[in-house]
Amino acid sequence: MMDADREQMRSQVAALCARFPGVYWREKDRAREYPSEFVAALTEGGWLACLVPEEYGGSGLGLIEAAAILEEIHATGCNGAAAHAQIYTMGTVLRHGSDAQKSRYLPDIAAGRLRLQAFGVTEPESGSDTLSLATRAVREGDEFVINGSKVWTSRAEHSDLMLLLARTTPKDEVAHRTEGLSVFLVDMREAKGAGLDIRPIRTMINHATCELFFDDLRVPAANLIGEEGKGFSYILDGMNAERILIAAECIGDGRWFTDRAVAYACERRVFDRPIGQNQGVQFPIARAYANVRAAALMVEAAAQTFDAGENCGEEANMAKLLASEAAWEAGDTCMQTFGGYGFAEEMDVERKFRETRLYRTAPISTNMILAYIAEHVLGLPRSY
């Protein structure tokens, strides 16, 4: 896509988001309600099908455009987390699914008739140590029987399908611990009440995240993605896409925080002058702005590397690290600039401040990224 087209796309997204002002998000936040109207508008606009190839009914855009869409959503004060996974979760099916799976699911995902926006990886016991996950899938005839649990499976109540990572061969029976994990496409509509129990978790943000319990859940073997035992490698490229897109959301948050801070610092008068005339107020905003701009360059580099089909692990992780920290710094600066009013719900700052904090922890926490860079990029000794 040409730069001018990308700019036009950003304006269209911003125009859609203008229909969902702060008051909409405040009410949803207070009631911990899913922003269905916003997600429906994004679906109708075709924005959630941006990465689905045209042959399946999507718009066949690159990650760089998907990143621009999510950045713009956040820069306008909206929150893409309710639907962002619909954009990238299908990538695992697209890249590793069979032709039958792709033609069965992708057109409906592209049209928004099917929601594939739940990704079940994290478990209560294993946490960041994904390779130690304990949910088991055991083959019985032409089905797999699944037992175990997941935690923090976001949007599980608002998704028709879930991508599930489970162990098909016990860890002590494989040569390397990355082997023996498999990815399944679970039809949540059939599974609910038939071996799958979903329990919402109330959190400090409105995020529709849940605990899942599997008790002899039967999944057709036809829903195994790719080869049995190779699931970990399949989800890795999907995780890189997720990290880059969430980093783009952080850039949007960073822009929103700095815009708000600048506007308030110019308008609020104390000691007979705008507070923004004081360098003690200006400098943190200027620094936050510079850090957001710098992180945005890394997000762009990561998206370009992904779109070029090259290994983007280093860039994707650095983009997520730098963008989540830049957004957090901008959020803290915005809170400080607003003084006491930063705490008032009606300013939206405290809500955005809570929301952006998530990305230092999920989908991967800062320490795990630093460990990746230290060990896989710089060649330092493994710590775990």
Ligand SMILES: Cc1cc2nc3c(=O)[nH]c(=O)nc-3n(C[C@H](O)[C@H](O)[C@H](O)COP(=O)(O)OP(=O)(O)OC[C@H]3O[C@@H](n4cnc5c(N)ncnc54)[C@H](O)[C@@H]3O)c2cc1C
């Ligand atoms: C709102 C929300 C939504 C989420 N959505 C999803 C989802 O949709 N799907 C999904 O699968 N998961 C999801 N997650 C889970 C998220 O990816 C994990 O919370 C995150 O990866 C951290 O895992 P943990 O919570 O188990 O922390 P732990 O692994 O228990 O780690 C706790 C802390 O210790 C640090 N730590 C642990 N080990 C080390 C070490 N060896 N060296 C240094 N530091 C270490 C971590 O960095 C972290 O700061 C979500 C989480 C939240 C809060």
